[in-house]
Amino acid sequence: MAANPREAWEGCSVLLDINDGDRLAFFRLTPAATVKVGNRTCSLQPLVGRPFGSLFSVGPSGLVPCADAPSSRDDTTEDAAVGPAQDETRDNRSLVDNNTAQNLSSDDIEAMKRDGVSGDEIVEALIANSSTFGKKTVFSQEKYKLKKQKKYAPKVLLRRPSTRSICETYFKKSPARTGFMRVDALSLLLSMANVGPYSDVLVVDMVGGLVVGAVAERLGGTGYVCSTYLGSAPSSIDIIRMYNLSSDMTTRIVQAPLSDLCSLQNSGNVSSGLNDSIQGEAQEPTAVPVENTQPSVPQPTDTTVSDEKAQSSKEQSIDTDIPEPLLDEHINQDGNSSLDSKGDEDGSSNGPKSLKAGKAPSPERMKYWSEHGFSSLIVAAPGHDIESFVADLLPLLSYSAPFAIYHQYLQPLAACMHSLQVSKMALGLQISEPWLREYQVLPSRTHPHMQMNAFGGYILSGIRIHNGDACNGSK
Amino acid sequence: MMVPLDPSSKPTSQRRIAEGDTVVVYERHDAMRAVAVRPGGVLQNRFGVFRHDDWIGRPFGCKVHSAAAAGGGARGGKAKGGFVHLLAPTPELWTLVLSHRTQILYLADISLVVSYLELVPGCVVLESGTGSGSLTTSLARAVAPHGRVFTFDFHDQRAASAREDFERNGLTSVITVAVRDIQGQGFPEEHTGAADAVFLDLPQPWLAIPSAGTMLKQDGVLCSFSPCIEQVQRACEAMRSCFTDIRTFEILLRTYEVREGGLKGATTNEESNAGPLAQKKRKLLAAAETLDVTQNSSSVMVRPCGTARGHTGYLTFARLRVHGN
Numbered sequence: 001m002a003a004n005p006r007e008a009w010e011g012c013s014v015l016l017d018i019n020d021g022d023r024l025a026f027f028r029l030t031p032a033a034t035v036k037v038g039n040r041t042c043s044l045q046p047l048v049g050r051p052f053g054s055l056f057s058v059g060p061s062g063l064v065p066c067a068d069a070p071s072s073r074d075d076t077t078e079d080a081a082v083g084p085a086q087d088e089t090r091d092n093r094s095l096v097d098n099n100t101a102q103n104l105s106s107d108d109i110e111a112m113k114r115d116g117v118s119g120d121e122i123v124e125a126l127i128a129n130s131s132t133f134g135k136k137t138v139f140s141q142e143k144y145k146l147k148k149q150k151k152y153a154p155k156v157l158l159r160r161p162s163t164r165s166i167c168e169t170y171f172k173k174s175p176a177r178t179g180f181m182r183v184d185a186l187s188l189l190l191s192m193a194n195v196g197p198y199s200d201v202l203v204v205d206m207v208g209g210l211v212v213g214a215v216a217e218r219l220g221g222t223g224y225v226c227s228t229y230l231g232s233a234p235s236s237i238d239i240i241r242m243y244n245l246s247s248d249m250t251t252r253i254v255q256a257p258l259s260d261l262c263s264l265q266n267s268g269n270v271s272s273g274l275n276d277s278i279q280g281e282a283q284e285p286t287a288v289p290v291e292n293t294q295p296s297v298p299q300p301t302d303t304t305v306s307d308e309k310a311q312s313s314k315e316q317s318i319d320t321d322i323p324e325p326l327l328d329e330h331i332n333q334d335g336n337s338s339l340d341s342k343g344d345e346d347g348s349s350n351g352p353k354s355l356k357a358g359k360a361p362s363p364e365r366m367k368y369w370s371e372h373g374f375s376s377l378i379v380a381a382p383g384h385d386i387e388s389f390v391a392d393l394l395p396l397l398s399y400s401a402p403f404a405i406y407h408q409y410l411q412p413l414a415a416c417m418h419s420l421q422v423s424k425m426a427l428g429l430q431i432s433e434p435w436l437r438e439y440q441v442l443p444s445r446t447h448p449h450m451q452m453n454a455f456g457g458y459i460l461s462g463i464r465i466h467n468g469d470a471c472n473g474s475k
Numbered sequence: 476m477m478v479p480l481d482p483s484s485k486p487t488s489q490r491r492i493a494e495g496d497t498v499v500v501y502e503r504h505d506a507m508r509a510v511a512v513r514p515g516g517v518l519q520n521r522f523g524v525f526r527h528d529d530w531i532g533r534p535f536g537c538k539v540h541s542a543a544a545a546g547g548g549a550r551g552g553k554a555k556g557g558f559v560h561l562l563a564p565t566p567e568l569w570t571l572v573l574s575h576r577t578q579i580l581y582l583a584d585i586s587l588v589v590s591y592l593e594l595v596p597g598c599v600v601l602e603s604g605t606g607s608g609s610l611t612t613s614l615a616r617a618v619a620p621h622g623r624v625f626t627f628d629f630h631d632q633r634a635a636s637a638r639e640d641f642e643r644n645g646l647t648s649v650i651t652v653a654v655r656d657i658q659g660q661g662f663p664e665e666h667t668g669a670a671d672a673v674f675l676d677l678p679q680p681w682l683a684i685p686s687a688g689t690m691l692k693q694d695g696v697l698c699s700f701s702p703c704i705e706q707v708q709r710a711c712e713a714m715r716s717c718f719t720d721i722r723t724f725e726i727l728l729r730t731y732e733v734r735e736g737g738l739k740g741a742t743t744n745e746e747s748n749a750g751p752l753a754q755k756k757r758k759l760l761a762a763a764e765t766l767d768v769t770q771n772s773s774s775v776m777v778r779p780c781g782t783a784r785g786h787t788g789y790l791t792f793a794r795l796r797v798h799g800n
Contacts (some may be wrong), residue, residue, distance in 0.1 A: 003595050003596060003597030003598045003618075003622060003671065004593060004595060004597075004598060004671055006692055006693055006694055051693045051694055051797045052694045052797075053693065053694035053719070053794060053795075053796070053797035054797050055797075160593075160694070162593045162595075163590060163593075164590050164591055164593055183587075183590060183591075184583070184586070184587050184590075184726055186590070187586040187587050187589065187590035187591075188582070188583065188586045190586065190589075190590070191566075191567060191582060191585060191586035191589065191613065192567060192582075192586075194565040194566070194567065194616075196478050196479070196566075196616040196617070196619060197478070197479060197480070197596055197616075197619045197620045198479045198480075198481065198482045198484075198485050198620075199479075199485065200485075217595050218595060218596070218617065219596070220595050220596025220597060221596070222482070222596065222620070223482075371488070371489060372487035372488050372489050373487055373488040375485055375486070375487070398486060398487045398488040398490075398535075398536075399488050399534045399535050399536030399537065400486060400534075400535035400536030400561075400562050400563040401486075401536075402565060402567070410731070410777055411775075411777070414731070414733045414775050414776075414777035415775050417733045418733050418734075418735055418775040421733070427501060427504075427560060428501065428504055429504075430504070430730055430731075431730065431731040431733065431777070432728045432729065432730050432731070433728065433729045433730075433731070434583060434726060434727070434728055434729075435726065435727045435728070435729055436587075436724060436725075436726050437724065437725045437726075438722060438723065438724050439707070439723040439724070439725065439789065440723075441707055441708060441711040441721070441723045441791070443708070443712070446704060446707070446708060448725075458731075463536070463562060464536060465536045465537070465538065465560055466534050466535075466536040466537040466538070467538070
C-alpha cells in the first residue's frame with residue numbers, strides 16, 4: 001500500500017466533514033455504519049472505494065457523489081472574484097428585516113420535498129422567491145445561498161484521517177480531550193523531538209493518544225514509540241484508532257510504566273554516570289509497589305487520570321457533534337462486527353489492531369533501551385507537574401537526544417526549565433509558544449481572520465547532554 | 476547520520492564519535508557550528524583550541540575542553556581553557572548551522588509545512604527552489620527511508636552546494652537535486668501524478684502552480700511559501716481552478732526567558748523611585764539586603780524574550796481537487 005492511501009476502503013477509519021466544518025466526525029467504514037445528516041440516516045457504503053477528498057450530497061437513496069466536487073467554500077471565493085469589493089455598488093441600505101422577504105412558505109417547501117425535488121432545486125426556488133435577494137451584495141447573496149444550501153442540500157466531505165486532520169478535529173470539537181494542543185504545537189513537538197525513521201521515541205501521552213498516533217505515523221513502521229505512564233494504569237490512547245495505522249505501525253506502539261523503565265535503567269545501565277543512578281534510587285521506593293500491582297498487558301482503560309476524565313466528560317456535554325463515546329462506539333462495535341462477519345484482509349488487519357497497540361515491550365527491547373537510551377522524548381501531560389517527572393525521564397534518553405515538553409500552562413515549564421538549567425542535564429533549553437494566524441485571501445478582501453485561536457500551548461525543548469567526566473580530566 | 480536510514484545508524488548512548496562524523500559544536504544557544512571530524516583536525520574558537528583527536532571515541536552530547544587557551548580576547552577561556560559540547564546533528568540543528576546561500580525556512584514554518592503536507596515515510600515530495608536546503612533536510616527526514624524528495628533550483632552553483640551538503644549528511648539516497656527553472660519549465664513530466672506533496676518557494680509561484688497540479692496525486696497537498704501578501708494573492712487566484720481547501724497561515728514563535736530572582740516587597744521598596752544617588756547607595760546595601768529579604772521571596776520568573784522574528788512568510792496550503800465521476 002502506498003504511504004498515504006488515496007481511497008477509502010472497507011474497514012478504514014474516515015473523517016466526515018458535514019456542511020463545511022459544521023460537523024466533524026470519525027467513522028469506521030463497516031457494512032453497518034451509518035451517518036445521520038439532517039434527519040436522514042445514510043449508509044456509509046457508498047464511500048468505500050471513493051477517493052479521499054470526494055464530496056457527497058444526500059439523495060433519495062442515500063449518499064451520492066457530487067458530479068463536480070468543489071466545496072462550497074470555494075464556490076464563494078470563485079463567485080466573489082466576479083465582483084471585487086471596490087466595484088460593488090449595492091449595499092444594505094434598503095434591507096429591512098420584517099420577515100416578509102420569502103414568498104415560499106414552509107408548507108410549499110415540504111410539498112416540494114415530498115415531490116422529490118432535489119435540495120439544490122429547493123435552494124434555487126428559495127432564491128427565486130426571495131424579494132430581497134437581488135438587492136443584496138454579491139457576498140451576502142453567497143452567504144444566503146450557502147445558508148440555504150446547508151439546510152436543504154447538505155454536503156458530506158470524505159477526509160482521510162491524518163495527524164493534521166485528527167488534531168484539527170479534536171482541537172475544534174473537543175479541545176480539552178487533547179490538552180488544547182493545536183496542530184502547530186503538535187507539529188513542533190514532532191520536529192523538536194527529531195521524530196524520524198528508526199527512532200525510539202519515549203512518549204508521555206495524556207492527551208488521549210494524539211501524540212502516540214502522530215509519532216507512529218511518522219515512524220512508518222520503523223523504530224518504536226514507547227508510551228510510558230506514572231502509576232499503575234496507562235492513560236487512554238484511544239485516539240490512535242482514528243489513525244489508519246497499518247499493523248506494522250501499530251506493533252511499533254508499546255506501553256511500559258515509568259517505574260519499569262527507571263528500575264531497568266538503574267540495574268542495567270553501566271555507562272550512565274553517577275547522576276542517573278542517584279536520581280533513579282530516589283524514586284524507586286514509590287515506584288516498586290506500583291509495579292507489583294500492574295499487569296503487564298495494559299489494555300487502555302478510561303479510569304486513568306481523574307482530571308482528564310473530568311475534562312472529557314465535561315466536554316461531551318458541551319459538544320454534541322463528536323461525542324467521544326459515539327466515536328468509540330463506531331470503532332468498537334462496528335469494527336468488531338466487521339471482523340466477525342468478514343474474514344478479509346482489511347478486517348483482519350484492522351480488527352486486532354486495537355489489541356496489538358500498546359503491548360508491553362519485550363525484555364530484550366527494554367534491555368536495549370536501558371543500554372542505548374531512547375532517541376528522543378515527547379511529554380504531553382497537560383494536567384501534571386512535570387518537573388519531577390522530567391527529572392526521571394531525561395536519564396532514559398541517549399546522550400544528545402532532543403526532547404520537547406508540551407504544557408498548557410507556562411509556570412510548570414518555567415520551573416522545569418530552571419531546574420534543568422541548574423542540574424546541567426540539558427542544553428539548548430528554550431520555551432516557545434507558537435502563534436498561528438489564518439488569513440482570508442480574496443481579491444481586494446485579504447485580511448487575517450476576524451476570529452482566531454489565541455493559544456495553542458507552550459513547549460519546552462532542549463537536548464540531553466552527557467554530564468559525566470570530560471576526557472581531559474577537568475570538570 | 477543526520478537522518479538514520481537503517482537501524483544501526485541512529486545515535487545512541489553507545490555510539491561514539493568517529494572519524495568522518497559531522498558533529499554540531501555547541502558553544503552557546505546562539506553559537507553553534509557543524510564540524511566534520513578528521514584526524515589531526517583542529518577547531519579554534521573563542522573558547523580555545525580543540526583537537527578533533529580528543530573527540531574521537533567520546534559519546535555524542537559530551538563536553539570537551541580546549542587543549543590550550545585561545546589567544547587574545549578569549550572570554551570563556553580562563554586558566555584551563557573553555558569547553559564546548561559535541562552534539563549529534565539533527566535537521567533542527569542543521570537549520571541553525573547551515574551556510575546561508577539564500578533566505579531559509581526556520582523551525583516553525585518547517586514543522587507546519589511537514590505536518591500540513593501530511594508527509595510520512597514513503598511519500599514522494601517535490602520542492603522548488605532548493606535554496607540552502609534547510610527545509611529539504613526536514614522533508615527528507617519525514618519521507619525516509621523509502622520515500623523521495625526531488626528538489627529543483629534554477630541556480631547551478633546553489634544546487635551544487637546543496638548537493639554537497641546532502642551528500643555530507645548522508646541523504647543522497649533520499650534527496651535528488653536537479654537544476655531546473657520550475658517557473659519557466661514546470662516540473663519534469665516523469666513525476667506526473669506521482670507526488671504526494673509539492674512545496675513552492677518561488678518569487679512567482681503562480682507560474683508553477685498549474686504544473687504542481689499535474690504532478691500531484693488526487694487529494695495531494697500543495698504548499699506555497701511567500702514573504703509578500705501580493706504573491707499570496709496571485710498564488711491563491713491561480714490555485715482556485717484546480718485546488719480546493721485553500722488556506723493561508725502565518726506562524727511565528729514567541730520565546731520565553733526564565734530566571735530565578737526575587738522581587739522586592741512593598742516595605743523594602745521605598746528607594747526604588749529615588750534618583751541615581753540613592754540607587755547607588757542601595758547597591759552598597761544590596762549584598763546584605765538580598766540575603767535577608769529577596770531570598771525569602773526568590774522564585775522562578777518568566778517573560779517573553781525582547782526580540783523575535785516578526786515575519787517569515789505566508790504559508791498557503793491547498794488540496795488537489797478530486798473529480799467526481
